[in-house]
Amino acid sequence: MKMMSGAAMVVEALKEVGVTHLFGYPGGAVLDIYDALHAQDDIKHVLVRHEQAAAHMADGYARATGKTGAVLVTSGPGATNTITGIATAFMDSIPMVILSGQVPSMHIGEDAFQECDMVGISRPVVKHSFLVKKAEDIPMAIAKAFYIANTGRPGPVVVDLPKDIVNVQDSHPYVFPDDVTMRSYNPTLKGHNKQIKKAVASMLKAQRPVLYVGGGAIVAEAGAYVTQLAELLHAPVCSTLMGLGAFSSVHPQFVGMLGMHGTLEANKTMHNSDCIIALGSRFDDRVTNNVDKFCPHADIIHVDIDPASISKIVNAHIPVVGSVDKVVLQMLELLADADFTNQEQKVADWWQQIEEWRSKKCLQFDQSSQVIKPQKVIQSLYEHTKGDAYVSSDVGQHQMFAALYYPFAKPRRWINSGGLGTMGFGLPAAMGVQFAYPDAVSVVVTGDGSIQMNIQELSTCLQYGLPIKIISLNNRALGMVRQWQDMNYKGRHSCSYMESMPDFVKLAEAYGHTGIKVDHLDDLDDAMARCFATPGLVFMDIMVDQNEHVYPMQIKYGAMDDMRLSKTERT
Amino acid sequence: MRRIISVLMENAPGALSRIVGVFSQRGFNVDSLCVAPTDDESLSRLTIITQGDDKVIEQITKQVNKLIDVLKIAELTEGPHIERELMLIKVGNKTELSRAEVKRNVDIFRARILDVNANNYTIEITGTSDKLCAFEDVMSQCGDIIESARTGVCGLARGDKALRP
Numbered sequence: 072m073k074m075m076s077g078a079a080m081v082v083e084a085l086k087e088v089g090v091t092h093l094f095g096y097p098g099g100a101v102l103d104i105y106d107a108l109h110a111q112d113d114i115k116h117v118l119v120r121h122e123q124a125a126a127h128m129a130d131g132y133a134r135a136t137g138k139t140g141a142v143l144v145t146s147g148p149g150a151t152n153t154i155t156g157i158a159t160a161f162m163d164s165i166p167m168v169i170l171s172g173q174v175p176s177m178h179i180g181e182d183a184f185q186e187c188d189m190v191g192i193s194r195p196v197v198k199h200s201f202l203v204k205k206a207e208d209i210p211m212a213i214a215k216a217f218y219i220a221n222t223g224r225p226g227p228v229v230v231d232l233p234k235d236i237v238n239v240q241d242s243h244p245y246v247f248p249d250d251v252t253m254r255s256y257n258p259t260l261k262g263h264n265k266q267i268k269k270a271v272a273s274m275l276k277a278q279r280p281v282l283y284v285g286g287g288a289i290v291a292e293a294g295a296y297v298t299q300l301a302e303l304l305h306a307p308v309c310s311t312l313m314g315l316g317a318f319s320s321v322h323p324q325f326v327g328m329l330g331m332h333g334t335l336e337a338n339k340t341m342h343n344s345d346c347i348i349a350l351g352s353r354f355d356d357r358v359t360n361n362v363d364k365f366c367p368h369a370d371i372i373h374v375d376i377d378p379a380s381i382s383k384i385v386n387a388h389i390p391v392v393g394s395v396d397k398v399v400l401q402m403l404e405l406l407a408d409a410d411f412t413n414q415e416q417k418v419a420d421w422w423q424q425i426e427e428w429r430s431k432k433c434l435q436f437d438q439s440s441q442v443i444k445p446q447k448v449i450q451s452l453y454e455h456t457k458g459d460a461y462v463s464s465d466v467g468q469h470q471m472f473a474a475l476y477y478p479f480a481k482p483r484r485w486i487n488s489g490g491l492g493t494m495g496f497g498l499p500a501a502m503g504v505q506f507a508y509p510d511a512v513s514v515v516v517t518g519d520g521s522i523q524m525n526i527q528e529l530s531t532c533l534q535y536g537l538p539i540k541i542i543s544l545n546n547r548a549l550g551m552v553r554q555w556q557d558m559n560y561k562g563r564h565s566c567s568y569m570e571s572m573p574d575f576v577k578l579a580e581a582y583g584h585t586g587i588k589v590d591h592l593d594d595l596d597d598a599m600a601r602c603f604a605t606p607g608l609v610f611m612d613i614m615v616d617q618n619e620h621v622y623p624m625q626i627k628y629g630a631m632d633d634m635r636l637s638k639t640e641r642t
Numbered sequence: 643m644r645r646i647i648s649v650l651m652e653n654a655p656g657a658l659s660r661i662v663g664v665f666s667q668r669g670f671n672v673d674s675l676c677v678a679p680t681d682d683e684s685l686s687r688l689t690i691i692t693q694g695d696d697k698v699i700e701q702i703t704k705q706v707n708k709l710i711d712v713l714k715i716a717e718l719t720e721g722p723h724i725e726r727e728l729m730l731i732k733v734g735n736k737t738e739l740s741r742a743e744v745k746r747n748v749d750i751f752r753a754r755i756l757d758v759n760a761n762n763y764t765i766e767i768t769g770t771s772d773k774l775c776a777f778e779d780v781m782s783q784c785g786d787i788i789e790s791a792r793t794g795v796c797g798l799a800r801g802d803k804a805l806r807p
Contacts, residue, residue: 190656195663195667198710202655254713255651379704379707382697383701
């Protein structure tokens with residue numbers, strides 16, 4: 072039996088579960104762990120500039136790879152600073168483990184210096200948490216934390232480590248478990264056969280089927296099966312914001328993102344469907360619009376690994392609990408015997424209708440404008456990256472433009488905060504992606520508002536030489552807030568403008584990077600080419616139309632397909 | 643509608659706060675909550691009285707069941723079940739008449755007097771919540787209620803049905 076200190080156990084156990092990168096920031100309560108980290112080379116520690124960014128980096132790393140992101144922070148403010156990052160991961164079901172330092176056990180509850188009840192304060196936004204009380208329990212706690220984080224519906228797990236148990240001076244027996252089993256935690260992966268039969272019968276009967284694919288399909292790596300199913304049924308496919316890339320956005324059967332800023336054809340297809348096959352999606356309010364008017368003609372098949380997501384918002388006619396890959400595979404096995412010779416003909420009318428909606432070209436925008444349109448920037452980005460970049464996004468108009476105008480052909484390429492909508496997510500997430508894939512093109516699409524919420528990480532980028540390309544759609548305003556104010560508050564722009572904006576080019580340069588400002592449409596293409604030809608981090612400060620709105624957009628309280636198509640046109 | 647939900651969970655630190663958290667986070671009601679270790683000391687059993695229609699109860703059950711510490715959950719009110727609650731109540735009685743009246747009602751309700759003082763009785767009563775409320779009413783009529791404490795409901799399903807790990 073190996074004897075070692077609590078701090079060494081933390082590092083050993085992290086190696087054991089396969090951690091390659093640890094995003095963190097030192098402080099009093101975790102100095103012992105940092106000392107143990109110093110003595111090894113297997114785990115690369117990334118020193119951030121703010122703990123929130125550490126959580127987002129681990130998150131970006133996890134979204135791009137499917138592996139569990141790992142974070143190490145000190146007690147008190149170190150821990151509380153991660154909360155937004157943890158909540159972001161929680162809402163989007165991202166596997167992450169946060170190791171937080173804690174004051175020594177004997178001082179817990181005394182309001183000691185840098186004390187904070189991390190298990191308590193994080194409780195509503197974690198999948199589970201551990202307060203480790205004995206050094207001997209460290210390996211098991213870490214093993215369980217990683218197991219819980221990345222099985223079932225993934226999510227963040229906090230491991231709180233009091234300083235006395237990680238003390239480098241003491242020695243304890245180290246036993247890492249061969250295998251983790253928990254009698255109270257056994258996620259259901261395979262679907263119930265009876266439910267699958269029902270689901271398949273309903274699909275085969277359908278005249279107007281549609282696949283509604285969500286983030287669960289990406290988590291389960293189910294893209295290939297989902298594509299097979301869609302092709303067999305010859306059904307249109309729409310995707311949630313979180314599901315983009317699970318089914319290729321350039322596939323002819325793809326009708327676009329659905330929901331609040333979905334395409335007209337996606338929302339029309341959903342609304343008029345007689346059979347919705349929901350795969351790893353959760354009928355979020357940003358999808359359904361008014362639930363009472365939601366898809367009145369459809370039988371709803373809802374596949375999700377989380378039983379609590381099923382029939383939470385919209386009642387599922389055929390619920391199937393299980394992971395999307397396993398369940399769709401079970402469906403395909405049943406469908407192997409079915410006769411599909413007439414399938415294409417059966418859905419011919421349906422496709423004719425969909426083509427009519429498509430022909431409205433709801434994503435058109437003013438091409439003659441001399442002011443740079445944000446949509447144009449995203450299209451240019453798509454061309455210059457050949458549609459193959461990892462695109463991390465912040466939150467706001469630019470996020471929707473990126474989701475709509477950058478078709479993702481592969482899963483895990485679109486990295487955004489969908490559920491919590493966290494501004495400041497983009498840059499650190501793109502950094503996490505770049506650490507995971509040093510040779511990949513990692514792009515951030517952001518705006519002048521969002522980028523300033525974690526801009527300090529430009530310093531971390533310099534330290535680790537991350538060649539991230541930042542595409543900032545600068546409209547000198549909080550675009551999405553301004554859009555809502557235009558629509559719902561008679562154009563009263565209360566606090567949605569930005570005064571005293573920094574010179575982003577100089578700022579990038581001050582941090583040791585390259586900055587490029589683009590004022591004129593004619594320069595856009597060249598500047599974009601220069602951005603990708605320049606080694607290292609490039610900050611593109613692109614002056615876009617301040618008055619542009621994101622369309623289409625669902626009309627509040629309406630059905631899915633009640634939409635504004637432009638400032639003047641409605642469905 | 644009043645529902646009784648029974649939860650079997652790990653007898654671990656923080657488990658209770660997680661369950662209570664689900665109720666407050668998701669806006670579910672808790673009328674009463676009763677929790678203690680079971681015959682197997684590694685497990686705790688928790689009984690919650692809540693209000694809600696079928697949809698709400700389905701969500702409560704699923705969300706609570708999702709917690710890592712929770713092994714099993716069942717709604718007792720779904721089938722035949724037994725429920726009991728215990729109340730301790732201190733009743734002041736200044737007159738001889740009041741003392742006699744309280745004593746008589748204690749017998750009628752099959753309650754027990756646990757502590758006797760010159761000016762008050764402390765009484766124990768077990769039963770359904772309704773019975774406890776009825777007794778409380780009667781006591782307020784024949785004496786002065788000084789204080790009372792109730793345990794909250796605990797219950798089991800009738801017959802062979804059981805909540806086991």
